[in-house]
Amino acid sequence: MRRSKRGHCLLAIAAGLSAAGARAWAVDASDILVYSVGSVRVKPHLALAEEYDDNIFYRPDKPIPRFPLPRVADFLTVVSPGVNLQLGRNEANHITFDYTMDQSLYLDQTAQDHRNQSVLLNTHLAGNRIKLDGNDRVQFLSDILGGALNQGQRVDRKAFFDDYRIEYALSGKTSVYLEGALQATDYKRGTLLYDENTILGTGGFAFGIGSRVRLFGEVHYGQTATSPNDRTLPDGPHADRYGGYVGASGVFSSRLSGSLKVGYEALEFADGSRSSSSPVAEASLTQKFSDRTVASLTGSRRNSISAQVGSSAYTADAVTLQLSQVITPDGKLQAVATGSLENDQYEDTGAFASRHDLLYRAGFALNYNIRLWLKASLVYDFEKFDTNNNLVFDYDDNRVTFRVSIGY
Numbered sequence: 001m002r003r004s005k006r007g008h009c010l011l012a013i014a015a016g017l018s019a020a021g022a023r024a025w026a027v028d029a030s031d032i033l034v035y036s037v038g039s040v041r042v043k044p045h046l047a048l049a050e051e052y053d054d055n056i057f058y059r060p061d062k063p064i065p066r067f068p069l070p071r072v073a074d075f076l077t078v079v080s081p082g083v084n085l086q087l088g089r090n091e092a093n094h095i096t097f098d099y100t101m102d103q104s105l106y107l108d109q110t111a112q113d114h115r116n117q118s119v120l121l122n123t124h125l126a127g128n129r130i131k132l133d134g135n136d137r138v139q140f141l142s143d144i145l146g147g148a149l150n151q152g153q154r155v156d157r158k159a160f161f162d163d164y165r166i167e168y169a170l171s172g173k174t175s176v177y178l179e180g181a182l183q184a185t186d187y188k189r190g191t192l193l194y195d196e197n198t199i200l201g202t203g204g205f206a207f208g209i210g211s212r213v214r215l216f217g218e219v220h221y222g223q224t225a226t227s228p229n230d231r232t233l234p235d236g237p238h239a240d241r242y243g244g245y246v247g248a249s250g251v252f253s254s255r256l257s258g259s260l261k262v263g264y265e266a267l268e269f270a271d272g273s274r275s276s277s278s279p280v281a282e283a284s285l286t287q288k289f290s291d292r293t294v295a296s297l298t299g300s301r302r303n304s305i306s307a308q309v310g311s312s313a314y315t316a317d318a319v320t321l322q323l324s325q326v327i328t329p330d331g332k333l334q335a336v337a338t339g340s341l342e343n344d345q346y347e348d349t350g351a352f353a354s355r356h357d358l359l360y361r362a363g364f365a366l367n368y369n370i371r372l373w374l375k376a377s378l379v380y381d382f383e384k385f386d387t388n389n390n391l392v393f394d395y396d397d398n399r400v401t402f403r404v405s406i407g408y
Helices: 002-026
Strands: 035-037 040-053 074-088 094-106 114-126 130-141 157-169 174-187 194-209 213-228 239-251 256-269 276-288 293-305 313-326 333-346 356-371 374-387 395-406
Touching: 213 256, 239 276, 256 293, 276 313
Parallel strands: none
Antiparallel strands: 035 040, 040 074, 040 395, 074 094, 094 114, 114 130, 130 157, 157 174, 174 194, 194 213, 213 239, 239 256, 256 276, 276 293, 293 313, 313 333, 333 356, 356 374, 374 395
16 A cells, blocks of 8 residues: 555656646746745755665675674655755855755665655855855754664764854955864764764964965864764763864966865864874865866865774764766766775774775766756665774665656
8 A cells, every 4th residue: 555655656746747747937036946035046856766775774785793784776766856045146245045855765665664854954145355255054964874874774864064154354355264163963862873963163364465366374283073973882982183284276377276275183082092193185176177177176085983893083084085977068967987995994902903995986977957847867876894993894886766756
């Protein structure tokens, strides 16, 4: 009976998408998908995805003594309605709010049905000398965790991220800025993971060289705290983190733009546990090879605290490379290839002494922009996790997704 109801639900959604498309073709799509309430622009959006996942629980290829359960494959449907509200224009002062709900429905493993919700807020306000930029994100998540935090089941959690930066121009080329950031994850009670929260304050200066490149230097200080969710987990100490960066940002050439910074950071536990200190770096670069071909590189090296053992620190190196190619002369068909690697190396003391995790991801997507407001995508994703620790296990996962989205 449940599958029958689900089938009727999906048919209704498909019919709704078809009707919306037909109506939008008959009239101006902006009359349906963009409208105003006073000074606020309202843009509803909706997506429907069908996905095949050959390892939904992120299990090993073959049952192993400490984990005898086999891997499980399934089909799932993801329905994603949402709405975007904007006051102002993207290129000027604005405040943008976005809400998206992802309802995932499994064909066979119906007990894994779940709902994820995301709320985003972006703020940009600028005057003659002062500028404020802010980003807020709140997520209510219930999906299956993979990677180093693999629990082999759905995990209810809340995630928060807030980052605000205020910059004051001393002259046409020189400015100073302050930035505050909060990042936190709150897992459901009984989960064998630690809640985490990090508060970080940054102060810096920037100096323009030419009209398109800025050099900058900054220092930061903050604290990271953990809290156990299960009585079997001991309390973890908080940690102080401090360090600094120097870097450059802007348009480096007619084809290369982005930012790059390098520095050093120390992470010290309050109870005297083995701390972590190392060089750190962040990069975000975009190379335009032609009007049709664009490559981007993002990477970082940072010090982190384990969510599995509150007093264990590790150094995380991550890099992502993406190549985008427009295929058709009208620009509607685009191919995107993505690859990423995360390398986590733990300190040589503590519960996870010398633990080493590797997480590989690769993907390929074909995106077809049928209209400005209608897009179809066919996506393949691969994920592989390797570790030398016997408390977690290696796995690989393949996913194929077809997605249709409506909205500006």
